[in-house]
Amino acid sequence: MAKSRKTSKKSKARKTAKPKKKSTKSKARKAPAKAKARQTSPAPMKAMRLTFSYEGDEVKLISQKRTEMMVPPSDPVTGFNKQKGFWAELKNDRDKTLYRHVMHNPTRNDAEVFPETPGQSISREPAPKRKGVFVVVVPDTDKGEEVTLSRSSPDEEGPESGLRALASTPATEIMRFKLKK
């Protein structure tokens, strides 16, 4: 209910503001270019730093902090529905993805181990029950309402089930929360 009321107020605000933008012909001509620039703008000056903790598969949001900083450009915001991996999405009030950050899964149950001698190979070792923190930074825009985290789960079956299981299925949403306004 709270969400739908908010949406309604915003739509009303948009409708009221619209005629002002079209007050002159020259402004009307420039508007699409400006809108496009805003839409593809890669580097907003305001950001929200989100800090998460994890223990095993459980992930918790522990802080949201507004910061004056630039954010790297978004990863593709379409065409990723059936992909595997780990990512964060910033969404608007219509659930449209505005920004997406693909990450190397910070909650995985193994660890990268580096060789002692140069020339030897990197490898991975199972590291169950890992816990720690990770950080996601998203643009702080008026349109950003919610953040989601999506993750592929390790295979439950197959030759590498158990400790060495790797994720091979499409990612599913594991967390969703509203951004602090």
Add this chain to the structure above:
Amino acid sequence: MGTSDGQVLGPTKIVDAGPPEKRWNIVIVSEGYRSDELTQFAVDAQQFADALLAAAPFDRLRPAINIYRIDVTSKESGAKDPKKCGGTGAKPRTYFDASFCTNKIRRLLVAKNSRVLKVVDKHVPQWHVAFLSVNSPISGGSGGSVATFSKAPGSVEIAIHEMGHSAFGLADEYEYYSNCAESGHNKHSGSEPSQPNITTNKNRATTKWRSMIQAATPVPTTKNADCAHCDPQPSPVAVGTIGLFEGADYYHCNVYRPEFDCRMRNLHKPFCGVCQQVIVKKLTPFLP
């Protein structure tokens, strides 16, 4: 143990490309350095910065990058080195409690990362990447939001590889999990990976880095004849050729990497062309 075992002295900008609000900011924090060893940390941090900025493509992105070091003292030198992993049993009192042998893995060096992030947040709030430089000659490191490395030879290589994961979302391009003799990592049967430098799509017209594959380059460029093992063949094309090389993402077959070799596959190698393009795309907006 912990914050009573040292003191945060503060940040120093060691590579200055401009205001932190407009640049990409790297922070290096000291761990296991006594106050009389901080001069050495300054040298270590500068050497790290120089090595990073000499590596492609960061060499041409220098005007986009600030690097800070944060001096944090510890009461004693080094990191914990538990005997259960064959270590010395040393338990130095350090600010971030860094320890080898995390999860009983000898070279897995991990600290209290939440404590590191608190310090970094406070002193360089615009940070993008955080490193923890541990004053130990033992080889080790770890990734995540705080990439941790020791002073062993090659540690900068570990740090840059980990930055590939944490800052740019790059996948591992090696085609095994523990080693090439293992079983169970024969064929990648999963969905298309979200990372930009690996793919299951071998269609030249639609694969992720199609615009970087020249018409004369065969696709797939290599094919593993025995999916039970890593592919032993040398590269059939010149170094730097971008194509589809079978074997990546911990699997021997059915998944492809863009070049025969890359920093995300082996340390002491440069980033492949696709990884470089990803990094350049992410950092270009930070250029003046």
